Amino acid sequence: MDWTAVRLGRRGAVAVVAAAALGMSACSSSSGTSSTSAAAGGGLPATINVVSINPQTGPAAFAGLAANKGYDLAIKEINDSKFLGSTTLTLSKVDTKGDIKTAASSASTAIADKNVSAIFGSVSSQEAIAMSPLVQQAGLPTIYTQAGSDGVVVGDATYRATPLMRTYYSLVKKYVQEKGWKSVGIIHTAAAPTLVDIGTKALPAIATELGMTVTTTVAVQGTTQDFAAPISQVLASKPDGVAILLVGAQNPTAMKQLRQAGYTGDVLGNSGASAGNLKPAGADGAGMVWPVDFNFQQKAEASQKFVKAYQAANSGENPLNYAAEAYDAAWFLAKSIKAAGSADRAKIKTAMATVASEKFDGALGNGLTWKDRDIVVPGVMIRWDGTGDVLLYEGSAS
Amino acid sequence: MLQDLLGALGLASIYLLFALGMSLTWGTIDILNFSHGSIFMFSAFTAHLLIPYVPMGFVGVALVCIVVGALMSLLVQVVAFEQIIKRARNRNTAERQILIGGIGVAIIPLAIAQEVTKSNPFGFIDSGFEVTTWTFMGLRGTNILLITLTAAAALAVGTAMWLRRSRHGLALRSIGVDSEVSAMMGVDRRRLAIVTMAVSGGLAGLAACLFTYTLGAITPESGDTLLIKAFACIILGGVGSTGGVVLGSVLLAVTETIVLTRTSGLWVEAVAFGLIFLVLLVKPSGLFGRKEVRRT
Numbered sequence: 001m002d003w004t005a006v007r008l009g010r011r012g013a014v015a016v017v018a019a020a021a022l023g024m025s026a027c028s029s030s031s032g033t034s035s036t037s038a039a040a041g042g043g044l045p046a047t048i049n050v051v052s053i054n055p056q057t058g059p060a061a062f063a064g065l066a067a068n069k070g071y072d073l074a075i076k077e078i079n080d081s082k083f084l085g086s087t088t089l090t091l092s093k094v095d096t097k098g099d100i101k102t103a104a105s106s107a108s109t110a111i112a113d114k115n116v117s118a119i120f121g122s123v124s125s126q127e128a129i130a131m132s133p134l135v136q137q138a139g140l141p142t143i144y145t146q147a148g149s150d151g152v153v154v155g156d157a158t159y160r161a162t163p164l165m166r167t168y169y170s171l172v173k174k175y176v177q178e179k180g181w182k183s184v185g186i187i188h189t190a191a192a193p194t195l196v197d198i199g200t201k202a203l204p205a206i207a208t209e210l211g212m213t214v215t216t217t218v219a220v221q222g223t224t225q226d227f228a229a230p231i232s233q234v235l236a237s238k239p240d241g242v243a244i245l246l247v248g249a250q251n252p253t254a255m256k257q258l259r260q261a262g263y264t265g266d267v268l269g270n271s272g273a274s275a276g277n278l279k280p281a282g283a284d285g286a287g288m289v290w291p292v293d294f295n296f297q298q299k300a301e302a303s304q305k306f307v308k309a310y311q312a313a314n315s316g317e318n319p320l321n322y323a324a325e326a327y328d329a330a331w332f333l334a335k336s337i338k339a340a341g342s343a344d345r346a347k348i349k350t351a352m353a354t355v356a357s358e359k360f361d362g363a364l365g366n367g368l369t370w371k372d373r374d375i376v377v378p379g380v381m382i383r384w385d386g387t388g389d390v391l392l393y394e395g396s397a398s
Numbered sequence: 399m400l401q402d403l404l405g406a407l408g409l410a411s412i413y414l415l416f417a418l419g420m421s422l423t424w425g426t427i428d429i430l431n432f433s434h435g436s437i438f439m440f441s442a443f444t445a446h447l448l449i450p451y452v453p454m455g456f457v458g459v460a461l462v463c464i465v466v467g468a469l470m471s472l473l474v475q476v477v478a479f480e481q482i483i484k485r486a487r488n489r490n491t492a493e494r495q496i497l498i499g500g501i502g503v504a505i506i507p508l509a510i511a512q513e514v515t516k517s518n519p520f521g522f523i524d525s526g527f528e529v530t531t532w533t534f535m536g537l538r539g540t541n542i543l544l545i546t547l548t549a550a551a552a553l554a555v556g557t558a559m560w561l562r563r564s565r566h567g568l569a570l571r572s573i574g575v576d577s578e579v580s581a582m583m584g585v586d587r588r589r590l591a592i593v594t595m596a597v598s599g600g601l602a603g604l605a606a607c608l609f610t611y612t613l614g615a616i617t618p619e620s621g622d623t624l625l626i627k628a629f630a631c632i633i634l635g636g637v638g639s640t641g642g643v644v645l646g647s648v649l650l651a652v653t654e655t656i657v658l659t660r661t662s663g664l665w666v667e668a669v670a671f672g673l674i675f676l677v678l679l680v681k682p683s684g685l686f687g688r689k690e691v692r693r694t
Contacts, residue, residue, distance in 0.1 A: 057509070057512060057513065058512060058517065059512075059517045059617075059619060060517070061512065061516050061517050062516040062517055062518055065516060190664050218658070219664045220658075220666075221664070221666060221667060223623045223667075224666075225613060225616070225620060225623060225624075226405075226408075226409050226412075226612075226613065228405035228408065228409070228655075229402060229405055229406070229409075229654070229655045229658035229659050230658055230659075232401055232402055232405060232659060233658065233659045248518070248519070249517075249518070249519040249615065249616075249617040252519055252521070252614050252615045253519075253613040253614050253615055255614075256529075256613065256614035256615075257613075257614075259531075260529070260531050260538070260540055261538060262531075262538055275518070276518070277518065277519060279523070280519050280520060280521035280523060280614050280615030281614050281615070282523050282614070284614065
């Protein structure tokens with residue numbers, strides 16, 4: 001409780017608040033859109049404020065929390081290494097709680113706070129889509145991770161440090177050829193635009209390129225929990241291989257029911273099966289393979305440097321792709337701030353375009369590039385062996 | 399075709415086990431318990447947490463789920479619903495407040511499970527019970543499917559017999575018809591409500607155990623999805639009718655399976671719920687529902 005206000009009484013409290021407001025407006029007017037106080041006359045202020053607006057509770061918390069760990073690590077390195085000279089990057093975290101309205105209002109709050117120079121946007125597509133028009137209109141530099149839908153990267157203020165799945169899904173070609181599949185049956189969720197795109201366009205295109213046929217394609221709802229019927233339909237079409245393109249929690253169930261239905265072969269999946277999501281399937285989960293933008297076992301020097309630093313900071317825990325993407329997002333922002341030489345939003349935005357035109361090495365691998373403000377990575381192919389990830393092979397930088 | 403029918407019956411059994419408890423409280427003591435989904439989820443979640451410390455096997459896991467479900471349901475009745483009924487001005491207000499109260503109560507176990515699991519799927523790995531598959535005349539199934547089918551059939555018949563033949567059941571049905579008159583006849587509504595809620599929670603717990611073994615894993619949000627399906631099964635069959643819930647569950651599961659195996663899959667819920675809408679247009683009280691008489 002503010003005891004000063006209590007003692008002063010109502011009028012006194014109003015006077016204190018008014019004085020504080022005047023003081024704040026005086027401070028902010030000197031620095032325009034730059035972070036905490038002293039950016040006067042250009043140059044970097046003592047502190048630059050960045051906000052992570054991500055779900056820390058709710059269904060997408062696993063991704064939001066992991067991303068925040070990546071931001072934390074990168075910002076610690078940036079500050080410890082004096083990458084921005086005497087300027088300190090300060091990260092605040094806002095929990096969207098998986099709520100679109102909270103995400104949008106948090107973005108509005110960040111936009112209104114002139115001390116915020118940039119934000120890290122939500123991993124959730126639905127939340128990101130609500131945030132993007134606001135930050136783009138306000139010109140607030142925003143870097144997303146995950147959030148693979150259209151409508152997230154909408155202009156020069158918005159970037160996404162997670163590659164679109166279709167850009168690295170072609171990694172499956174080599175695997176499919178090795179297996180000698182001539183046909184594939186596809187089950188995909190209708191709830192995730194990225195997986196709809198893979199199930200209805202990218203994978204059928206790969207099949208055509210490799211001379212394979214798609215025996216049947218079945219879509220399921222995001223709320224589907226029992227996959228016995230779609231699995232029965234796919235297996236009735238007698239494909240050589242099966243692709244299961246479902247969101248996280250649906251994967252172990254589909255794998256278990258696929259094995260119970262008598263299918264013993266390997267299964268093409270997606271990165272939704274990573275992060276240990278297949279563990280509840282036990283041995284039935286073994287044999288699912290998927291391409292992903294990052295795995296802690298990938299060999300690139302920059303990736304391994306990140307893995308070791310992450311493990312040291314998180315009690316030996318192996319980093320997930322969400323953390324790696326966030327780490328690269330934070331470094332991208334730091335480089336842009338350095339190139340801008342200012343905490344001013346417009347100058348950072350301009351610098352982001354320049355930095356994005358250069359190749360770089362990061363947690364996601366070597367030779368990373370940006371295309372249409374989306375990061376492009378080589379990717380890696382993973383197989384779940386029933387207890388953990390096995391790295392099959394790595395893609396090469398374009 | 400037969401394989402699909404077997405799968406549909408398995409799905410119907412899960413819907414039935416889940417919906418039976420909801421139907422029991424709604425049709426007798428007028429409590430539409432929207433925390434039923436959370437109780438379902440949390441009973442499985444508790445067993446999931448205990449498994450690494452206590453090797454239980456299938457029976458142990460089922461018992462934990464049933465007991466946790468019954469206790470949670472009982473707690474909800476005593477702490478929330480009874481207090482609402484005591485303070486409500488009339489029956490209609492109480493029904494509305496119980497509905498909202500149930501939604502509010504449901505958020506607590508959901509939030510706990512989401513916090514602990516970070517919304518990752520959880521199951522009964524290392525419980526000591528292995529789901530095995532069998533083949534009979536070209537049909538494939540699992541041991542858990544047989545247990546689910548048997549449990550659903552036995553509990554549906556048992557519940558119907560209990561309501562029809564026992565003194566408790568008769569008293570419960572009398573509350574469902576007219577609680578004021580039943581009270582005048584000496585029926586102790588509070589005691590019966592507690593017993594009914596505990597039985598309902600136990601059924602949710604058993605359904606959670608079987609559902610988790612069937613799917614391999616559930617998430618903290620799994621109960622919410624089933625809640626909508628169960629609601630549909632009860633409305634379709636008719637509130638207060640055990641036979642109606644059975645028919646509603648089978649109709650919904652079979653319709654969903656037919657749509658899933660005959661179309662691209664996107665029409666499942668549209669067709670299933672459209673069918674329910676059509677039935678209700680023709681028979682608003684549901685297929686086996688009784689006509690409600692309320693005195694003003």
